[in-house]
Amino acid sequence: xxxxxxxxxxxxxxxxxxxxxxxxxxxxxxxxxxxxxxxxxxxxxxxxxxxxxxxxxxxxxxxxxxxxxxxxxxxxxxxxxxxxxxxxxxxxxxxxxxxxxxxxxxxxxxxxxxxxxxxxxxxxxxxxxxxxxxxxxxxxxxxxxxxxxxxxxxxxxxxxxxxxxxxxxxxxxxxxxxxxxxxxxxxxxxxxxxxxxxxxxxxxxxxxxxxxxxxxxxxxxxxxxxxxxxxxxxxxxxxxxxx
Numbered sequence: 001x002x003x004x005x006x007x008x009x010x011x012x013x014x015x016x017x018x019x020x021x022x023x024x025x026x027x028x029x030x031x032x033x034x035x036x037x038x039x040x041x042x043x044x045x046x047x048x049x050x051x052x053x054x055x056x057x058x059x060x061x062x063x064x065x066x067x068x069x070x071x072x073x074x075x076x077x078x079x080x081x082x083x084x085x086x087x088x089x090x091x092x093x094x095x096x097x098x099x100x101x102x103x104x105x106x107x108x109x110x111x112x113x114x115x116x117x118x119x120x121x122x123x124x125x126x127x128x129x130x131x132x133x134x135x136x137x138x139x140x141x142x143x144x145x146x147x148x149x150x151x152x153x154x155x156x157x158x159x160x161x162x163x164x165x166x167x168x169x170x171x172x173x174x175x176x177x178x179x180x181x182x183x184x185x186x187x188x189x190x191x192x193x194x195x196x197x198x199x200x201x202x203x204x205x206x207x208x209x210x211x212x213x214x215x216x217x218x219x220x221x222x223x224x225x226x227x228x229x230x231x232x233x234x235x236x237x238x239x240x241x242x243x
Contacts, residue, residue, distance in 0.1 A: 004032060005041045005049075005140045007147070012044045014066040017055065023133075025062040028054070034062075042066060043145040047073055074144050076103035078240035079188045081166060083159050084228055085110045085195040086117040091225045095193075096131050100138040100148050102232045103240060107135070108151040110159055114197035124153055156203060159192075160210040166190040168212040171227055172204065175214035179234045182215070186239045193228045 006024045020028060028034050035057050042050040048069035055063045082104045086092055096107055109131070119127065131150045139147055160168075166188035192212060199207070208214075217230055236242040 003039055003041050004028065004034075005043065005143070007136045007140055008042045008044045010044065011046060012042060012048075012050055012066055012069060014050050014068045016066050018064060018066060020062040020064060022060075025057075025060060028062045029057045030059040040064065043072075043139075044069075045145070045147045047071055047075070047145045049145055072143075072145050075146055076105075076236060076240040077187065078103070078236060079105045079166070080232060080235060080240075081106040081108070081164075081188075081190045082228065082232070083108045083110050083156075083190065083192045085112045085115050085156065085193065085224070086153070087196060087224050088116050091223075092117075093131070093134055095225045095228050096134050096150065097138045098229050099232055100135050100144070101142040102229065102242075103144075103236055104148055104232060106149050106151060107131075108159055109153045110156050110192075111153060112156040112195050112203060113200045114195045116196060128152060156199075157206055160207055160212065164188070164190065168192070168207075168210065169231075170194075170199075170204070170207045170212040170214050171217060171231055172214035173198075173216065173221055175216040177213060177215045178217070179215055179231070179238055182213075182238070184239070189235055189239070191228075191231060191235070193224060193231070196224050 009021055034054055036054050038054045040052050042052050049072045050066050050069045052064040052066045055065055082099055084095055084107060086109045099107060135148055135150050167186050168190045170192045222230060
């Protein structure tokens, strides 16, 4: 059986004995039905992995003995910040999950003119918590040992106006440039993915004012969730660690 990877939300000062978090204990004790002596792997976001053995386990509480950690760096050399206009239903969750598997460093959910999701502050806060849990689960699955941040929701222009030294890219179906024509080397990218209805003409002009470069992925029009994953993959192949 594959050794389960479990995220621990506090820094581990191993060797030590700890109780797993409530969610982790439920997964290990109730879902996986693991018991005393079984081995799991822990990570705490510090880019280390820790071998741990179960001392005691029930459906609600699991205590483990943790060995010293070792660095296990699986982060891409490309720092990629995804600005994704919020999509409906499970599409946003899918985008977050797969973007993290592909190596995204930061994800910021965005609100634009044509954003089809309207939530009040309370519901948006719940969504943010849910999205961060999806990020953790994606890291548990794909082997990453640093948890990417899912930032609080921002207005599109606020995000575009943030100052950093990244290459700023906006996917546009009528752009002339492509990812393969971007100059090397690139270490940081800020990638904007618009809503299902696309960005408005005013928003496209606004992104140009903040030095975003319009790029084209290919001759076919992709859905918003497909666009994000295709663009991240292409960027990781050219500038990161895929391929």
